[in-house]
Amino acid sequence: MKKTLCRAAVALAVVAALATAAGCATPAAGSVGSVGSVGSVGSADRVRVEAHAVAVRAVSHAQARAKTAAACNPNAASLAPDGAPQVTAGSFMAKIRARGYLIAGVDQSTYHFGYLNPLDGKIEGFDIDMIRAVAKAIFGNPDKVEYKAISDAQRIPDILNRSVDIVAHTMTITCARLTQVDFSSVYFEAHQRILVLNNSKVDSLAGLAGQKVCVTQGSDSGSTLRLPTGQRQPIVVSVPFWTDCLVLLQQDQVTAISTDDSILDGLHAQDPFTKVVGPALSDQPYGLAISNKHPDFVRFVNAVLAQERSDGAWRASYAHWIGAPVPPPVAQYTS
Amino acid sequence: MVSTATHLGGQHQLQSRRFRLDLRTTPARMRLLLAVLVLTNVAWGALAAFTASQYASAASAVVTTREPLSLDALQIYRRLSDANDAATTAFLTGGLEPAAVRQRYLADITAAAAGVEDATALGGAGQGATADDLGTLTTGIPIYAGEIETARADNRLGLPLGAAYLREASALMRGTLLPAAQSLYDAEYASLGATGAQATGLPLITITAAAGVGLGYGLYRASRWLSRRTRRVFNLGFLAAALALVISLGWLAFAYANGRSSLLTAQARGSTPVAALARVDIAVQRAHADESLTLIDNSGDDSYQQDYLGLQRSLGPGAGTLLTDAQQATAGSKAAPAVTAMVADARGWYQAHASLRVLDDTGKHADAVQSALGTAPGNAGTWFGQLTGNLATGIAVDQAAFDSSARAGSSAFNDTEAGVIAAALIMAAACAWGLSRRIVEYR
Numbered sequence: 001m002k003k004t005l006c007r008a009a010v011a012l013a014v015v016a017a018l019a020t021a022a023g024c025a026t027p028a029a030g031s032v033g034s035v036g037s038v039g040s041v042g043s044a045d046r047v048r049v050e051a052h053a054v055a056v057r058a059v060s061h062a063q064a065r066a067k068t069a070a071a072c073n074p075n076a077a078s079l080a081p082d083g084a085p086q087v088t089a090g091s092f093m094a095k096i097r098a099r100g101y102l103i104a105g106v107d108q109s110t111y112h113f114g115y116l117n118p119l120d121g122k123i124e125g126f127d128i129d130m131i132r133a134v135a136k137a138i139f140g141n142p143d144k145v146e147y148k149a150i151s152d153a154q155r156i157p158d159i160l161n162r163s164v165d166i167v168a169h170t171m172t173i174t175c176a177r178l179t180q181v182d183f184s185s186v187y188f189e190a191h192q193r194i195l196v197l198n199n200s201k202v203d204s205l206a207g208l209a210g211q212k213v214c215v216t217q218g219s220d221s222g223s224t225l226r227l228p229t230g231q232r233q234p235i236v237v238s239v240p241f242w243t244d245c246l247v248l249l250q251q252d253q254v255t256a257i258s259t260d261d262s263i264l265d266g267l268h269a270q271d272p273f274t275k276v277v278g279p280a281l282s283d284q285p286y287g288l289a290i291s292n293k294h295p296d297f298v299r300f301v302n303a304v305l306a307q308e309r310s311d312g313a314w315r316a317s318y319a320h321w322i323g324a325p326v327p328p329p330v331a332q333y334t335s
Numbered sequence: 336m337v338s339t340a341t342h343l344g345g346q347h348q349l350q351s352r353r354f355r356l357d358l359r360t361t362p363a364r365m366r367l368l369l370a371v372l373v374l375t376n377v378a379w380g381a382l383a384a385f386t387a388s389q390y391a392s393a394a395s396a397v398v399t400t401r402e403p404l405s406l407d408a409l410q411i412y413r414r415l416s417d418a419n420d421a422a423t424t425a426f427l428t429g430g431l432e433p434a435a436v437r438q439r440y441l442a443d444i445t446a447a448a449a450g451v452e453d454a455t456a457l458g459g460a461g462q463g464a465t466a467d468d469l470g471t472l473t474t475g476i477p478i479y480a481g482e483i484e485t486a487r488a489d490n491r492l493g494l495p496l497g498a499a500y501l502r503e504a505s506a507l508m509r510g511t512l513l514p515a516a517q518s519l520y521d522a523e524y525a526s527l528g529a530t531g532a533q534a535t536g537l538p539l540i541t542i543t544a545a546a547g548v549g550l551g552y553g554l555y556r557a558s559r560w561l562s563r564r565t566r567r568v569f570n571l572g573f574l575a576a577a578l579a580l581v582i583s584l585g586w587l588a589f590a591y592a593n594g595r596s597s598l599l600t601a602q603a604r605g606s607t608p609v610a611a612l613a614r615v616d617i618a619v620q621r622a623h624a625d626e627s628l629t630l631i632d633n634s635g636d637d638s639y640q641q642d643y644l645g646l647q648r649s650l651g652p653g654a655g656t657l658l659t660d661a662q663q664a665t666a667g668s669k670a671a672p673a674v675t676a677m678v679a680d681a682r683g684w685y686q687a688h689a690s691l692r693v694l695d696d697t698g699k700h701a702d703a704v705q706s707a708l709g710t711a712p713g714n715a716g717t718w719f720g721q722l723t724g725n726l727a728t729g730i731a732v733d734q735a736a737f738d739s740s741a742r743a744g745s746s747a748f749n750d751t752e753a754g755v756i757a758a759a760l761i762m763a764a765a766c767a768w769g770l771s772r773r774i775v776e777y778r
Contacts, residue, residue: 108495115495118426146697243499270494 072175075285076332078185079295081303085137092294093138096165101144104131105164108149109241111266112321113170116149123147127168129317130187130288130305134166137304151240153218156180159291166301167289170263174220182294183287184301185331187314190260191280192224195267197249202256204278208234211255214245221259224281246271260284262322285329306331361564362777365770368557372766376576379550380759383587384752386543391748393534394594398738398745401527402606404457406734408520409613411450411472415516416620418443419508422483423627426490426501427704440483448476454519465522471515479507498631509624517617524610531602534744535595540587547584551577554766565773572769576762583758590751597744604668605737611664612730615650615657615677619726622646623719626688630695630704640692647685652678661729669736670729677725684718691715 087093096102106123107114114127132142148164155171158164159181170190173183194213196202202211205225210232215221217238225234237254239245245257246267257267264276288305290298308314309328319325421440425432451472482504489497558573625643651658658678665674687706695703709716 109498111495116498117493118490118495118497119493146700241499241502243496244502246496247499247503270489270492270496 072178073332074173074175074178074183074287075186076334077173077178078183078287078302078331078333079298080333081299081306083303085300085303085307087138087300088296091300092165092297093300097138101146102131102135102138103146103148103163103165105148105150105155105158105167105169106131107152107169107241109243110170110263111243111269113262113266114168115266123149126188126317126321127170129313129321130308131166131168133308133313134288134301134304137300137307151218152216153240155218155289159289162291165290165297169289170260170286171289172220172260172284173287176220177289180292181289182292182298183289184298185305185333186285186287186329187305187308188262188286189329190262190284190286192221192259192282192284193261193264193276193280194278195249195257195264195274195276196255198273198275200255200275200277202277205234205258205281206231208256208258211235212237212253214239214248214254214257215259216240216242216245219259225258242267243270246274249274262286265322302331302333362774365561365564365774365777368560369767369770369774372554372557372576372770373763375550375553376759376763376766379546380756380762382546383543383583383755383759386539387587387590387748387751387755389539390534390591390594391745391752393530394598394741394745394748396530397527397534397598397601398741400457401523401530402737402741404454405520405523405527405606407450407454407457408516408523409609409616409730411447411454412513412516412520412613412617413620414443414447414450415476415508415512416617416624418447419505419513420620420624420627422486422501423505423624423631424708426486426498427627427631427708432487444476444480447472451476454523465519468515468519468522472512472519475507475512475515479504479512482507501631505624505628509621513621520613524606524613527606528602531598531606535598540591544584544588547580547587551580551584554580561770561773565776570769570773572765572767572772575765576769579758579761579765583755586751586754586758590747594744594747597740597747601737601740601744605733605740608661608665608668608670608733609730609737611657611661612670612674612726612733615661616723616726616730618646618650618657619681619719619722622650626691626707626715626719629692630700630707643688647688650681652681665729665733669732673725673729673732677722677729680718680722680725683713684715684722687713687715687718 087097106127107125108116108123110125110127113125114123115125116123128147131145131147135145136142138144148158150158150164150167150169152169155167155169156177159167170188171177171183172190173186177183194202194205194208202208206227208225209227211234213222213225213234214237215225217240222236222238225236227233237248239248242257242259242263245254248254249257250271257264258281261276261280268274268276288301290301305314308317309331314328315325318328418440421436421443425436425440451469455469455473482500486497486500486504489500491497554573554577558570561570561573562568622643625639625646628639629637629643649657652662653659658674658681662671662674662678665671691703691706694700694706706714707716708714710720711717
């Protein structure tokens with residue numbers, strides 16, 4: 001219900017632009033502040049937390065989360081697999097198998113990662129391939145999935161309220177998110193950059209001073225868009241989906257879109273009169289998000305991903321959706 | 336009235352000068368009486384004609400302007416809502432859109448634009464809020480249509496960007512255009528009521544009738560005075576004038592009573608039921624859009640489903656709900672059977688919708704879509720089709736009832752104006768003739 005307001009503001013682009021200029025910029029700045037404060041609290045507690053770092057698997061989830069937030073390495077924050085993927089009795093995977101299908105929270109609008117193909121009405125993409133691999137490991141059939149198309153803002157709430165088993169949604173592993181949910185090992189490495197129209201003179205973050213930049217609600221892309229104190233800050237406009245950002249860019253209602261290059265490439269593919277510019281603003285390691293109540297499922301998914309990396313399926317999917325294959329990210333685990 | 340009074344004073348002065356008037360003589364008094372009677376008769380004739388024309392023009396405005404305008408406004412709303420429904424449906428089906436759905440969208444958007452044009456031409460423009468609403472629609476419909484076409488082009492290329500344009504168009508429709516159309520309809524319906532009240536109102540006819548009775552009493556007193564002076568019981572001229580007065584008063588009263596009763600019937604059996612059905616229609620259209628959007632726009636929250644459930648509650652049936660209100664408003668009108676059927680359709684639709692949501696929530700999205708769009712028995716789409724079909728029938732039937740009654744009410748005032756003017760002239764002439772014959776006797 002809270003989102004009704006945002007939705008209305010959003011798609012009504014003019015209103016969205018105004019509302020954001022007036023108000024939404026403040027929450028964006030606010031969220032930056034809150035991320036910063038989590039980090040600083042963490043560093044203050046670092047010594048105490050590191051003292052306990054050895055007994056990871058024994059400590060309660062709450063303590064484990066506190067530790068992750070403090071001494072956090074997003075690239076190595078996941079649990080190691082126990083050999084090949086196996087559905088053991090009493091595990092969360094067994095429950096999913098008993099239900100008959102896996103419930104996955106996915107994107108319906110990010111070209112080449114998770115999008116609803118208008119030609120056949122099916123959701124497909126690189127993220128979706130990861131989910132299909134997990135479903136195949138549980139059921140022996142990659143089609144046993146109920147896809148729940150969700151917005152960026154809904155990814156963590158949907159895991160917390162258990163309406164989805166797993167989220168595959170171009171989701172960056174961050175220390176703040178690790179305090180709420182668990183992630184698989186890194187399955188894709190993206191870098192935040194900037195998308196502008198072909199005739200734009202903007203070629204870096206500095207060029208966006210005082211300009212409107214579109215991001216999605218619930219993405220962490222807005223927090224990177226900070227210029228040194230004293231300069232005019234970019235005005236962050238937030239909408240539900242990345243394609244909504246492209247609509248605003250095409251209608252000249254924003255100057256730029258800034259997020260992961262993986263997503264920007266998908267937007268560029270839909271409008272060749274755009275270009276991706278500037279250096280990488282930040283590293284964005286993607287993970288599949290899973291409730292931290294199900295460490296057995298995290299290990300299982302990591303085992304599936306390990307298989308995908310080794311048997312060539314990852315490369316095949318990358319080549320199909322993204323481009324010339326690169327080596328898959330090397331998996332690192334906490335323990 | 337003021338000018339008549341000055342006129343009277345002028346005449347009086349003129350006479351005073353000419354005759355060096357001594358009002359103690361009978362012929363002088365008769366001359367004065369003659370002048371006064373002629374002037375009052377003509378004055379009453381003017382008042383009666385004014386009254387007749389006021390009622391006639393209000394009644395004809397109901398039929399020729401207000402009713403078409405409120406009907407236009409309702410059609411604009413229904414067409415726009417249906418256009419958005421068709422556009423959403425075309426997207427929901429996936430793949431190539433069915434030709435019939437595309438045709439429906441084009442017909443709707445064209446009819447809506449034509450309706451806005453009509454409403455503007457018929458004089459809806461120029462008044463504050465109504466002009467704003469028409470302005471919003473005039474500029475908004477092409478923008479909406481443009482976004483729909485962009486969405487369609489992107490869909491044809493297989494790009495998810497099409498869905499974003501559809502979302503934006505849909506939000507423009509639901510957030511701006513439909514509210515403007517609804518406020519336009521509310522304003523036009525209020526104007527229809529106000530003009531109807533003018534055509535059936537009591538004050539003016541009461542004043543005119545009272546003046547007529549006063550004039551009759553004056554004639555009676557004058558005739559009494561004359562009979563005392565002339566020792567004749569009847570004056571033929573006065574008798575003729577009194578007869579003409581009674582006829583014109585009767586005519587006026589009959590026309591008014593006739594027109595009023597027809598217009599009140601038109602309201603009770605026509606415009607009031609249509610308005611109640613229109614409110615049902617607006618809620619039903621919106622609920623249907625919610626149903627489609629729960630299947631398309633999965634932004635993760637359930638606000639569309641909540642909106643649907645809220646509309647289901649306000650539609651009813653049940654005390655104080657829109658459907659029950661419509662049942663009461665249409666009781667005795669020709670639409671009553673259609674409305675009874677609508678209540679059953681609505682119940683069936685709610686059930687089918689609940690099953691559709693269960694399907695969608697348990698991973699059977701394709702089956703849910705099939706139910707929403709389907710025409711098989713028990714499908715949500717089937718119930719919705721029946722419901723809107725019965726709604727359209729009910730609105731058409733009661734609109735026709737309104738139309739015929741309102742036309743009858745409007746024609747009740749035909750020729751009344753000319754009739755009372757003629758009667759007043761006859762009265763003035765008869766009085767003058769009757770008196771002048773007596774005046775001559777004093778020469």
